[in-house]
Amino acid sequence: MNKKINTMYFSATDTTKKVVWSVGKKISENMNGEITINNIDFTLPLVRKEPVSFTEEDVVVVGVPVYAGRVPNVLLKYLNAIIGNGALAIPVVVYGNRNYDDALIELKDILELNGFKVIAGGAFVGEHSFSKTLAKNRPDEKDMVIASDFANEIYRKITTEDEIQPIVVKGNKPYRKYYMPKNENGRSVDIRKVTPKTNDNCIDCKLCANVCPMGSIDSNDVSKLNGICIKCGACIKKCPTYGKYYDDQDYLRHKYELEIGCTYRREPELFI
Known part of the structure; x- marks a missing residue:
């Protein structure tokens, strides 16, 4: 065959x-x-x-x-x-x-x-x-x-x-509907519009812009987004200087819950 x-x-x-x-x-x-x-x-x-x-x-x-x-x-x-x-x-x-x-x-x-x-x-x-x-x-x-x-x-x-x-x-x-995390009051929260931030570690190597699957990170200014963020993790995990991060509290709470609840x-x- x-x-x-x-x-x-x-x-x-x-x-x-x-x-x-x-x-x-x-x-x-x-x-x-x-x-x-x-x-x-x-x-x-x-x-x-x-x-x-x-x-x-x-x-x-x-x-x-x-x-x-x-x-x-x-x-x-x-x-x-x-x-x-x-x-x-x-x-x-x-x-x-x-x-x-x-x-x-x-x-x-x-x-x-x-x-x-x-x-x-x-x-x-x-x-x-x-x-x-x-x-x-x-x-x-x-x-x-x-x-x-x-x-x-x-x-x-x-x-x-x-x-x-x-x-x-x-x-x-x-x-089933898309899974949604909950806040401390048990209410569903929408983290779809949460976007990554850029810190002083950034060396403007453009890697994050090149790996973004939505093409959303502005190659001229990588601290800006020109489209949606799907929270895929590429810009954070592939950054050589740890220059990207999230600071949204609902996102961070959900991340913490996953890390302690899904071990x-x-x-x-x-x-x-």
């Missing part, structure tokens, strides 16, 4: 990329005896302007991070424009050790509506975008072994089943 292996991912801090690439790489090694992968990294905005379509000869591993328990709404337009044409798809979501809620079933539904045949799915854990301690350094070695085994099972399914069966994944229909190690969940 000669299938073309593809990976697609949005990965501002490289955790989703690590999982998706590993799964695609292992499938390719099994399928072709070598690493031959077509890779589409749609993290940056210019890539999301290019149309993408596949054929029945394609196997596509599609990965997104989980934002508030769902597929990030800023990606829906792009994801809904991908054309499957009968390609086999493996949706993968990566979350920060709280919960992936309805993100996986939502991504699966999007792919199926776009003409893909979804044959497997997985929810993996990555270091939380808000934190450097919550799920620190994940996906780790143990996660990557599971990702490799997952890829082996996908290869087995593709090559041994005459009629590849669809899968059922965890999730609700209708999908129990969650493991990847696979559906195949």
Whole structure:
């Protein structure tokens, strides 16, 4: 069987990329005896302007991070424009050790509506975008072994089943609303408009502007935003001088709650 292996991912801090690439790489090694992968990294905005379509000869591993328990709404337009044409798809979501809620079933539904045949799915854990301690350094070695085994099972399914069966994944229909943190009075708070600040450590290297997946950080003045902030963590975690930070109290309270309340190690969940 000669299938073309593809990976697609949005990965501002490289955790989703690590999982998706590993799964695609292992499938390719099994399928072709070598690493031959077509890779589409749609993290940056210019890539999301290019149309993408596949054929029945394609196997596509599609990965997104989980934002508030769902597929990030800023990606829906792009994801809904991908054309499957009968390609086999493996949706993968990566979350920060709280919960992936309805993100996986939502991504699966999007792919199926776009003409893909979804044959497997997985929810993996990555270091939380808000934190450097919550799920620190994940996906780790143990996660990557599971990702490799997952890829082996996908290869087995593709090559041994005459009629590849669809899968059922965890999730609700209708999908739950996007998760919202609460303040000290138990009332929901909206942190969507919270933006990062810039301190005196900034050396104006422009890295934050280059890695912002929304293209929102002004390259002429990196302390300014010309668009939305999705709290992906890229500008903070990738800054070489720790020049970016958040000071919004609702954001910081939610970050603290996650760090003390979600320490129990969650493991990847696979559906195949």
